[in-house]
Amino acid sequence: MMNLVSVLENLVGELEEGLGKAEDAQALESLRVDILGRKGRLAQIMSRLPSLPPDERPAVGLAANSVKERCNALFEERRKILAAARETATLTGFDPTLPGLAPRRGSLHPVTLITEEICGIFSVMGFDVAAGPEVENDYYNFEALNMPPEHPARDMQDTLYITDKVLLRTHTSPVQARAMTTRRPPLSIIVPGKVYRRDSDLTHTPMFHQVEGLMVDKGISMAHLRGVLTSFVRSVFGVRTRVRFRPSFFPFTEPSAEVDISCRLCEGKGERRGEACRVCKGTGWVEILGCGMVDPAVFAAVDYPENVSGFAFGLGVERVAMLKYGIGDLRMFFENDLRFLRQFA
Ligand code: PHE
Secondary structure (H helix, E strand, O other): OOHHHHHHHHHHHHHHHHHHOOOOOOHHHHHHHHHHOOOOOHHHHHOOHHOOOHHHHHHHHHHEEEEEHHHHHHHHHHHHHHHHHHHHHHHHHHOOOOOOOOOOOOOOOOOHHHHHHHHHHHOOOOOOOOOOEEEEEEHHOOHOOHHHOOOHHHHHHHOEEOOOOEEEOOOOOOOHHHHHHOOOOOOOEEEEEEOOOOOOOOOOOOOOEEEOOOOOEEOOOOOHHHHHHHHHHHHHHHHOOOOEEEEEEOOEEEEEEEEEEOOOOOOOOOOEOEEEEEOOOOEEEEEEEEEEOHHHHHHHHHOOOOEEEEOOOOOOHHHHHHHHHHOOOOOHHHHOHHHHHHOOO
């Protein structure tokens, strides 16, 4: 009799082991049939009851009932666990019929966007994109550009020096001299890059971006400069933009000019809603770049022949971006406020 009782007890351990392996309702049910079913293991053991001596039967019967109860409880417990797991799987599971969730994408910085747009426009006109170092020699930044030591124009530049002869370039123009030292004419390049000046207030930052342009060939005239820049300005600001060239001075160009475009905010009228326009300060024009015909002294510094001529120009990228997107504050470009940057996505 003891034998039969321990056989019954073993059944519980066996069931626990089987339940641990049952991963779904189907496995659970076949385990149940196997152990508790009409012809299952428990029933088989119980069928031997009549063959026992009558005084042993009650004890075995009691053991069988207790085992059956515990087995049922174990089944129930496992059933609940599996049901809960099924529910979470449906709630969190991948449903291929749902519409997709687009991942959040970053956006290019407005300075990058405008730089790429500018270089794209000049590339189409046949200019090569070139580059030069931000840590520059005095020679390329000044001397080769017709600004010998003690030249007063050096003061205009608020230079950040590293040593006596090494500095952070104050403009992208040194790349003109570098390109002409390594390449013979004809030549046309466009040079985007960072420049540095010891200057910091509402409208100046110690670092900003410029794009330089240079074209040299036989017979290049001011008319080419005007044509190229007018078509550039109209690509960026629209075909109705008017352009004017105002005489100016740069040591490395002669003659020199500054280019103004008609103000976009007031459409060149100089006033808006009865008040002076705040972008052009009532003039109807805004300055956008400096330019001119390459000074013969620059050609001499790079050993170019006397029968070539050329034009150069330099523009501020932040300035173009401010005018194009209507951004009123230069500092926006450097604060990296995501609410600002996301508007360019
Ligand atoms: N380098 C000048 C500046 O930074 C701009 C310029 C470039 C003017 C080329 C003329 C020709 O102000």
